[in-house]
Amino acid sequence: MKKSFLYSCIIALFLISCKKEIEKINDTLKDTSSSTSETPAVKQDSIKKDSVVMKESVPPTMQETGFYNAFILPKDKKMRDSIYSEFSKKYSERERYAILALNRLDSKNKWNADTLVVPAKIDTTLMSYSPFPMQMDVLSGVKKFVIFSYPIQAYGVYSNGSLVKWGPTSMGKKAAQTTRGLTFANWKKKLSTSTVSSEWKLPYNFNIFNTGGIGWHQYDLPGYPASHSCLRLLMKDAQWLYGYADTWVLNPGGATTKAKGTAVMVFGDYKWGARKPWKKLLDDPNSNNISVEQMSKLIEPNIEKILKEQANREKVVDSMKMAKAQIEQMPENPKTLAP
Template sequence: MRQALVILTMVILTTTRLFAQGYVDQQAVYPLLETQIGDIDNVPKVDWEVYIYKDHNKKDGKGQWSELLAYIKDLPGEYTGDRRYVIELTNRVTGDNMKMGQKLLIPKSFPNDWRAYSPYPFQYAAATDMPKLFIIDKSTQTFGAYEYGKLVRWGLVSTGRNDDLTPVGRYNFNWKDDYRLSSEAPEGELWEMYWMFNFDARLGMHVHQYSLPIAYPASHGCVRVSEADAKWNFGWANGWSQSGGRVSRNGTPVMVIGHNPAGRPQQWNISGEGAVSSVDLPSNMESIPLGSYAQREADWASGQ
């Protein structure tokens, strides 16, 4: 009995720490996410350094949070927005949940393009011949969007929780709606989904805007993204074409990879004084199983 209580206590404490990372302030990060403009060839990739979150100078009266803000404000770079959100989204923790002594990854400069901070490769060779590809990585709880193998956008997601997983597989965007109520909501509750794009019609899985935990999968199988990313994908991705009740051409290909993280997702792993990307894209996309009935009527990669 005592052993069972100890295990239960550890589970509760782990879950509490995980859920205490905060939520993405979607309106505050909107301008940052919208900096992803133009050809990726013109975007510099940042270098990272490790910063210890603590009061480095107790005599200045600033405290650890004010010291961090002052430090990143003085770093070089063109991005003049609120740089704290680059730090929060990178480290998957909001400022009010940072812990004394925590190691944070800080860019050595702040380019004016959110893709500069991306864990996704700027070029994905396996997708070179594909007009569009939308990747959902459950391990890092992120997405990456490509056009002919070039990264055009990336961001954070919250996929299906452990008891209601978003299945790994190759899908396609099908149909969309700018507003819909979820049929999964308990009686008396309204779960409102904005800028929704379905990617499996039978399973009812969508990419849509909703409250977005910064550090854990929380949905009932759908994929939550920020308002800025949901609006962008709503206009960027293409749906299917049908003829005689059958799919004649699939929509934009979607690929779900990875597994739910055991703890807080990390798109970067600290390595020495820098960072290594945690995103691991398959060199052969056919190694990912087909995840939708629609590919029996039209080829998965036929989507535009």
């Protein structure tokens, strides 16, 4: 009897403790589910706040100022990608090419700017934005003339005084500046290897300072003077100039020059550390323009030499053509009379 009573008490105590344990577990589960359901709400609020902050930190992509507008590029890469995606949708491939060219950039270096200067009206030929005069009377007798401006990192091409092409360039950096003055086109090669590094391949290289190894060719345009004295160009421009300019004519043996090539001039000084000149277009559309008077002052002291070398070249080329024609007219197997 005592034993059965004792067993009953033990069982009752066991059931009571189990019930309490179950209640504790249920309470714990409730607390856990409650905290779990509250956590996402906190995260969502946080996400909302963050997204608002990010949205507010994105600058306006386009600041309209008139003839030229500013396309702002933020520092954050993801934001840049997003904005450049918008840029790509807004402008065609040819328009993007022109915009980058105005900013002295190629597509590889499109992120090298915090602001892109964008014309309100896009002219893919770039001629509407030329900093060079459209007509130079002093060059009216010069068939071909190429000029490079250090201050604005641009080149211009004149045929009989009329501007036929212009574009961006990246000339010698501060420590290795491009030689200034009048020179003439020498030799050319479709793919040269740099004398500075054998790893640097230079498409459509056209030498203009033979002893210095300086020439124009295609290479990166990062938006500032960056070369080792050469004059970097966009690929299309390098190809065009490769076919346009005339090479020198050498005497037999190749040691001396019989006739010089196309006249080329490099002038001016770049303002190192100052605001990039093309960005000044946002304030003044004419800020990069070179006047007829400025150009005339550069060319007039050299025009006599340019015309003299041009005349000599024409004479040499004509004599070469005549000699070639005479050779072609000769019979392949001329008959000789018997003695």
